[in-house]
Amino acid sequence: MDPEKIQTLILQAMPSARVSVESDDNVHFTARVVSADFAGCSRLQRHRLIHDAIGPAMGREIHALSLVLKSPEEDAEQL
Numbered sequence: 001m002d003p004e005k006i007q008t009l010i011l012q013a014m015p016s017a018r019v020s021v022e023s024d025d026n027v028h029f030t031a032r033v034v035s036a037d038f039a040g041c042s043r044l045q046r047h048r049l050i051h052d053a054i055g056p057a058m059g060r061e062i063h064a065l066s067l068v069l070k071s072p073e074e075d076a077e078q079l
Contacts, residue, residue, distance in 0.1 A: 001061035002026050006054060013053030032068040039071045
């Protein structure tokens with residue numbers, strides 16, 4: 001699995017999201033996702049949305065996935 005494929009899977013589930021995925025070895029990944037879909041969601045609910053979007057590759061082709069998940073409002077606070 002490569003970062004672009006993960007990004008595509010997330011964008012298919014969350015078309016309006018801003019997504020960036022990085023990996024040095026195509027096994028361990030870091031994804032940053034900013035989406036209005038996260039508004040009002042707990043951290044666990046946000047992670048489930050991403051895991052559902054990626055599907056069965058989690059635990060198979062993807063050994064580790066670090067996630068930074070923010071609503072647009074939370075992302076704006078970081079600036």
